[in-house]
Amino acid sequence: MRLNIAVLPQPGTQHRIFGEPQWRQLEVLGRVAANERAGKPEPEAVRQLLKGADIAITSWGCLPFTEELLSAAPNLQAILHAAGTVKGIVTPAVWERGIRVSSANGPLGIGVAETALGLTIASLKNMWSLVSSTRAGGWYAGRENVRELYEVTVGVIGAGQAGRHYIRLLRQFGVNIIVYDPVLSAEQAAELGACKTELDTLLAESDVVSIHAPLLPATYRMINRDRLMAMKDDAILINTARGAIVDELALVEELRKGRLFACLDVTDPEPPAEDHPLRSLPNCVLTPHIAGAVGNGVKRLGQFAIDELKRLVAGQPLEGEVRQEQLATLA
Structure with missing residues (x-):
C-alpha cells in the first residue's frame, strides 16, 4: 500500500x-x-x-x-x-x-557546530584583527596574539545536537573539552569525550566558551554580568544559539574593557539596531544568523x-x- x-x-x-x-x-x-x-x-x-x-x-x-x-x-x-x-x-x-x-534538529546542528568550530579557529588565530591590519598595509602587528586550537580549554554550554557535534569536531584537536548541561550525566559527557562541570567553573577555566543551549526560562540571560566578569582575560565567547541567553548590555561593558572577544551569530533582538555598539566594537564579530542551515x-x-x-x-x-x-x- x-x-x-x-x-x-x-x-x-x-x-x-x-x-x-x-x-x-x-x-x-x-x-x-x-x-x-x-x-x-x-x-x-x-x-x-x-x-x-x-x-x-x-x-x-x-x-x-x-x-x-x-x-x-x-x-x-x-x-x-x-x-x-x-x-x-x-x-x-x-x-x-x-x-x-x-x-531535523540533528542535521541543523551540524551546520551550527561547523560554524562554531570555524569561529573558534579564526578567533584563536586572531584572524579578524590581522585581516584589518594587513588591509591597512601592516603585516607583523598582531601575530604575537595568534593561538592554535591546541592545549587550550574549550567550554561547551549545552549538549544538544549542535553541542554534541561541536564536541565531536573538537576531539580532532589536542584540546581539553569541558561541558555544562544540567541534563547530561558525567558518564554521558565522558562518552562524548568531554568532562562535565558546573557553569561557573566552565566560565572561569575556558579559553573558548561556545553556547549551544536552548532558550528556556532557565537560560534567559544566563550569561549575565557576574558570569562574564568571571571569564578569563582574552577568553573568546561564541554564541550560535539564541541571543537572549547573553545579557548583551553586560557583554558590551566587558568588551569595552578589552578583556574578551565575542563572536555572535545571534542577538536579541535580531537584527540589532544600526547604531548598536556590538556592530562597531573591534573585539566583536557579528554575523547575521547564518550558523544553521543556509x-x-x-x-x-x-x-x-x-x-x-x-x-x-x-x-x-x-x-x-x-x-x-x-x-x-x-x-
Whole structure:
C-alpha cells in the first residue's frame, strides 16, 4: 500500500528544502500532495491537503496541528519536520492521537557546530584583527596574539545536537573539552569525550566558551554580568544559539574593557539596531544568523525528513524522534 504524503510548506520553502532528487525520492515512496499556495497558509487549505494523509512533511511557517486540522487526517502516522524546533506545530492533540514527530534538529546542528568550530579557529588565530591590519598595509602587528586550537580549554554550554557535534569536531584537536548541561550525566559527557562541570567553573577555566543551549526560562540571560566578569582575560565567547541567553548590555561593558572577544551569530533582538555598539566594537564579530542551515545546506533538512520516512517504512527507529516529555528541555 502506497503512502499518502502531504507536503505542507509553501512553495518557496519547498524550493529551499527539496531539489529534484528529493522530489523523485518522495514520489517513489508514495502519492505526494504538495501545497501550491504561496504565502501564509490558510487552515482550510491545509485541511484539504491533509485529507487522507498518512505522513505530513512540515518546515518553517507551517500551522500548528490543532484538533480541527487533524480531524481531516485520521490515518496520520507521523509529522516529519524539515526544520528545527517542533514547538510551533505540535499540540496536545498530536500526542493524544499517537502521531509520531521527528525534527531535523540533528542535521541543523551540524551546520551550527561547523560554524562554531570555524569561529573558534579564526578567533584563536586572531584572524579578524590581522585581516584589518594587513588591509591597512601592516603585516607583523598582531601575530604575537595568534593561538592554535591546541592545549587550550574549550567550554561547551549545552549538549544538544549542535553541542554534541561541536564536541565531536573538537576531539580532532589536542584540546581539553569541558561541558555544562544540567541534563547530561558525567558518564554521558565522558562518552562524548568531554568532562562535565558546573557553569561557573566552565566560565572561569575556558579559553573558548561556545553556547549551544536552548532558550528556556532557565537560560534567559544566563550569561549575565557576574558570569562574564568571571571569564578569563582574552577568553573568546561564541554564541550560535539564541541571543537572549547573553545579557548583551553586560557583554558590551566587558568588551569595552578589552578583556574578551565575542563572536555572535545571534542577538536579541535580531537584527540589532544600526547604531548598536556590538556592530562597531573591534573585539566583536557579528554575523547575521547564518550558523544553521543556509543556502545549499537547507537541502540537508529536507533530505533528512525523507530519510526519516524511509526509516519509518522500514520499521527502523527515527533518528530525530521527539517525544512529549522532551519538549520542556528542547529549543
